[in-house]
Amino acid sequence: MIRTFRESSVLWGRLMRKMVRVKLLLFFALFQPLLFLLLFSQVFNRLDQLPGFAYDSYLQFLVPSIIALTALNSAFQSGIGMVTDIEDGLLDKFLIAPIRRSSILLGKVMADATRMALQALIIVGVSLIMGARFETGVLGVLMMIVLAACFGIAWAGLSNVIALRTGNGELTMMIGILITFPVLFLSTSFMPSALLPSWLDVVATFNPITYIVEAVRALVNTGWDWNAIGKAFAVTAGLAVVTFTAATAAFRKVIS
Amino acid sequence: MPLIEVSNLVKVYPGGIRAVDDITFTVDQGEIFGFLGPNGAGKTTTIRILVTLLAPTSGRAIVDGIDVTVAPEEVRKRVGYAAQFIGVDDDLTARENLILQGRLHGLSKTEARRRGDDLLEILQLTEAADRRAGTFSGGMRRRLDLGQALSHDPELLFLDEPTIGLDPPTRRALWAYLRELNARGVTIFLTTQYLEEADSLAGRLAIIDEGAIAIEGTPQALKDDLGGDAITVTLAAGMDKSEVARVAELIGQYSDADAARTYDGAVRVFTRDAASRLADVVRTLDSAGIHVARLEVSEPTLDDVFLRHTGGKMRVEEVKPRSRMMSARKPR
Numbered sequence: 001m002i003r004t005f006r007e008s009s010v011l012w013g014r015l016m017r018k019m020v021r022v023k024l025l026l027f028f029a030l031f032q033p034l035l036f037l038l039l040f041s042q043v044f045n046r047l048d049q050l051p052g053f054a055y056d057s058y059l060q061f062l063v064p065s066i067i068a069l070t071a072l073n074s075a076f077q078s079g080i081g082m083v084t085d086i087e088d089g090l091l092d093k094f095l096i097a098p099i100r101r102s103s104i105l106l107g108k109v110m111a112d113a114t115r116m117a118l119q120a121l122i123i124v125g126v127s128l129i130m131g132a133r134f135e136t137g138v139l140g141v142l143m144m145i146v147l148a149a150c151f152g153i154a155w156a157g158l159s160n161v162i163a164l165r166t167g168n169g170e171l172t173m174m175i176g177i178l179i180t181f182p183v184l185f186l187s188t189s190f191m192p193s194a195l196l197p198s199w200l201d202v203v204a205t206f207n208p209i210t211y212i213v214e215a216v217r218a219l220v221n222t223g224w225d226w227n228a229i230g231k232a233f234a235v236t237a238g239l240a241v242v243t244f245t246a247a248t249a250a251f252r253k254v255i256s
Numbered sequence: 257m258p259l260i261e262v263s264n265l266v267k268v269y270p271g272g273i274r275a276v277d278d279i280t281f282t283v284d285q286g287e288i289f290g291f292l293g294p295n296g297a298g299k300t301t302t303i304r305i306l307v308t309l310l311a312p313t314s315g316r317a318i319v320d321g322i323d324v325t326v327a328p329e330e331v332r333k334r335v336g337y338a339a340q341f342i343g344v345d346d347d348l349t350a351r352e353n354l355i356l357q358g359r360l361h362g363l364s365k366t367e368a369r370r371r372g373d374d375l376l377e378i379l380q381l382t383e384a385a386d387r388r389a390g391t392f393s394g395g396m397r398r399r400l401d402l403g404q405a406l407s408h409d410p411e412l413l414f415l416d417e418p419t420i421g422l423d424p425p426t427r428r429a430l431w432a433y434l435r436e437l438n439a440r441g442v443t444i445f446l447t448t449q450y451l452e453e454a455d456s457l458a459g460r461l462a463i464i465d466e467g468a469i470a471i472e473g474t475p476q477a478l479k480d481d482l483g484g485d486a487i488t489v490t491l492a493a494g495m496d497k498s499e500v501a502r503v504a505e506l507i508g509q510y511s512d513a514d515a516a517r518t519y520d521g522a523v524r525v526f527t528r529d530a531a532s533r534l535a536d537v538v539r540t541l542d543s544a545g546i547h548v549a550r551l552e553v554s555e556p557t558l559d560d561v562f563l564r565h566t567g568g569k570m571r572v573e574e575v576k577p578r579s580r581m582m583s584a585r586k587p588r
Contacts (some may be wrong), residue, residue: 017348088345
């Protein structure tokens with residue numbers, strides 16, 4: 001246990017050093033969500049006048065979706081990083097070291113989680129500047145960040161499956177974009193459930209993003225909704241079991 | 257007891273390719289053992305099995321008394337490995353890369369730092385120590401990669417084509433350093449497709465072709481085995497294939513080993529008494545009315561050994577980095 005922690009910390013340290021040095025690694029996944037935050041909050045500004053829209057402003061409604069989008073993007077960055085490490089011969093260097101295979105994955109998960117948390121924090125900061133208010137305060141923000149990072153990790157499992165199966169970073173990025181948009185729009189990310197067409201509302205209930213967005217949305221707008229938070233963590237855990245099982249299998253296949 | 261013992265090792269990749277086909281050899285403590293062969297001969301597959309990155313299909317591989325399939329982690333503690341494709345993190349400095357490897361091999365922060373400093377000194381990278389590896393030249397990257405393989409001071413070093421892509425002076429400098437390491441007691445197993453490299457470095461070598469060991473011995477013994485010195489007849493330009501074949505037949509009678517070999521426009525025989533046989537060769541060719549451009553007596557080279565045992569398939573190809581993932585995983 002201590003050994004695994006020590007080994008994965010060393011590998012976490014490498015990825016942190018890279019992120020501090022190559023700023024793009026931190027900001028890459030943020031550009032598009034920030035653009036969406038700025039544009040959507042303006043374009044859909046008047047949506048708050050619609051009957052059935054129960055939020056103070058569209059910005060208040062949108063911030064959780066942007067946090068979720070950032071986590072989705074950052075998750076695909078994880079898979080691309082995996083391909084880069086394989087192509088650069090670094091994975092071999094880790095495999096030849098007398099460390100546990102699991103430490104390699106854990107170090108990566110820890111680094112992904114750190115990056116995702118920082119990115120979520122940046123979104124929160126920008127939202128504050130834009131005038132958003134966070135109902136549950138500092139503790140609520142902390143909970144949002146934990147949720148975003150956990151969900152991002154579960155989603156990163158998927159991106160690593162694609163990355164390890166294709167062995168191609170560009171392809172992974174393209175598939176990532178292709179998946180992210182439908183997944184995002186087929187949820188309650190941009191429209192409240194009440195205003196969605198009924199078929200889409202049904203689809204949204206089967207979409208994991210909906211649960212994350214709803215939990216964060218409650219934290220931003222109304223308060224501690226433990227029911228929503230519980231559901232969000234349960235969905236995240238279920239998703240993680242599926243994606244990590246597949247990712248571990250794909251990893252084993254690549255290293256054997 | 258030998259440091260490496262390989263017996264009846266076989267590796268069949270999914271899809272049925274027999275990359276390594278029943279090879280057996282040993283490497284003793286303190287040796288530089290060379291594995292010489294063309295691309296796709298099974299060199300990388302063998303080395304990846306020995307460093308525990310690949311599981312063999314059958315057979316046994318024992319490194320320092322440990323079966324690689326039984327206790328791979330114990331093997332990893334003892335060996336250093338520099339792959340054909342350099343594995344350095346371009347965003348980290350040379351020093352950081354070395355410290356990272358040291359830490360992964362269980363050194364404490366201070367130990368890893370000290371060892372890193374030593375290696376930078378030894379590999380003459382001290383001045384570039386705090387520059388990002390991404391700014392390094394090919395030779396510097398290769399040295400850094402070698403340093404990473406040495407970060408835990410292993411007694412056994414595996415090098416897969418360590419000088420591929422290096423210019424001749426850098427290559428020679430690396431050879432000198434490998435000899436120095438060996439003199440300090442490090443056993444080195446290296447693969448190469450450069451005959452010159454095998455000849456210059458290896459105390460003993462095996463020629464591997466199509467997954468099997470064609471022959472094994474010291475470079476000198478392998479050359480002696482050819483049956484004496486070489487007489488090479490280079491024919492005048494414009495001779496067609498049938499004429500070259502006729503010359504080969506004519507002078508083949510003077511060979512003390514195999515039949516005469518033909519290269520483009522040249523014919524070579526090996527004979528124990530080259531000096532006196534030379535006169536016979538000249539007379540025979542003269543009376544047959546064959547115009548000779550050049551006649552040469554030379555000592556046999558590893559080139560000759562190689563051609564004899566592999567049917568002349570040696571060719572140097574630089575592998576493009578783009579395809580490294582696939583080629584590292586599934587050598588043809």
